[in-house]
Amino acid sequence: FDGDVYPNEPMSRHTTYRIGGPARFFVRVNSVGALTGLIDVCVAEDVPWFMVGRGSNVLVADEGFAGVAVALGRDFRTTRFEEGRFLVGAGATLSSVVQEAFRRNLGGFEFAVGTPGTLGGALRMNAGSRDEWISSRVVSVTTYRPGRGLARLRGDDIAWGYRTSSFADDEAILECELSAEAADPFAVRDKMEANLARRQQSQPLAEPTCGSVFKNPEGTSVGRLIDELGLKGTVCGGACISELHGNFIVNRGGATATDVRALMEHVRHRVREAYGVDLACEVRL
Ligand code: EPU
Structure with a gap:
């Protein structure tokens, strides 16, 4: 094996x-x-x-x-660049592609700077910022599904949405082809630095988290709603709603999944009560 x-x-x-x-x-x-x-x-x-x-x-x-x-x-961690495209294994990190694009004077991945995770994970959840997502870069994705076998799907044939994609639950992502275009390296660097600085200021990047806990409801930011409700700093066991960003729950040491879930339930309840909004999870449970 x-x-x-x-x-x-x-x-x-x-x-x-x-x-x-x-x-x-x-x-x-x-x-x-x-x-x-x-x-x-x-x-x-x-x-x-x-x-x-x-x-x-x-x-x-x-x-x-x-x-x-x-x-x-x-074999899933390789990144190759050929004829204007990256061929990336699903186990490679998104940040390795961001760095490789920068090294080659290519643009299109600056939005992903500082985003953790592998390409496979990024594709499944269509990772990105508020308005730029990895799906805009996808030429094709190779997947395996029991019963169907291997298939190469065209990026355009995949249904992408805000933090969602049409890959089936039992479909494993193996590899993808991503487009990149030549860009001014100084402009790429400036954009990367600006994105990273903004996130370092507003997100607890150095602490153990899962990134955003909830998806933003149409037209607003969950972080802002949680902030307005004064819930930042709420603690349950070892878990705490981040003081930096309301949509992050941090593990301050020894937090259990039960602690995090209790905070999630509390937030959902308070947001439903105050705004009539049902929050959808971004984190996979
Ligand atoms: N805000 C507050 N208080 C807070 C948090 C945010 O008032 O505690 C306000 C901010 O001041 C800003 C607005 O809410 O005016 C939006 O906040 P931010 O720019 O931080 O963006 P976001 O909507 O909270 C989204 C993504 C992040 C991504 C950032 C930056 C979602 C759920 N989150 O956050 O993605 O990094 O935009 O592009 O879509 C992730 O998905 O894991 C993630 C971190």
Whole structure:
């Protein structure tokens, strides 16, 4: 088997939240054959599986996950640049593409500076800023789905939305092709620096979080609503609503998934009560 298998692996070691009980198996696969073989075995044995990526947008339960958490190793971490396009493995980090684009005097990825996670995760949730998303760069995506097998989907044939995509739950993203265009390196650097500075000022980037907890409702920012309600700084166990940004819940040390969920419920309740708005989760539960 071309990979590594870790039984009863605490997911707190593999999530940016540093939260999560044990997965029955944590498996790092190093090749396409290993990944598709593993998924097929899970399906045949009726064992749940999910792709963890860098664990940056997920809250794993304290009881853990009674299945296989899959991470992408060696063959999925490559980035090549050919004929105006990046060919990137789904296990490569989005930030590695941002850096590589900058190094080659290419523009189009400045919005993603400082965004954690892998390309696979970024594509599934259509990561981005408020108004620029990774989907605008996608030429094609190669995926594997049990029963269907491998397929290369054109970016235009995928339905993308705000922090969502049409990939099926049992569809694993393997690789993607991204477009980039020549750009003035000074302009690229300025844009990257401005984006990063803005986020460093307004988001708790150095603390364990999952990024934004909720999606912004149409026309407003959840962070602002939570701020207006005076909820910043609210604590539950080891978890706390960030003083910097209302839509971030930080693990101040020893937080459990239960602590975070309790804060989420509190926020949802207060926002519903005050604004009549039902918040949708951005973090994967
Ligand atoms: N605001 C407050 N108080 C707060 C937080 C925000 O008043 O505690 C106000 C800000 O002053 C600003 C407005 O709300 O006027 C919007 O805030 P911000 O610019 O921080 O943007 P956001 O809507 O909260 C979105 C994305 C972020 C992305 C930023 C920057 C969502 C849910 N969040 O945040 O994405 O980094 O724009 O482009 O769409 C993520 O998805 O994980 C994420 C971090």
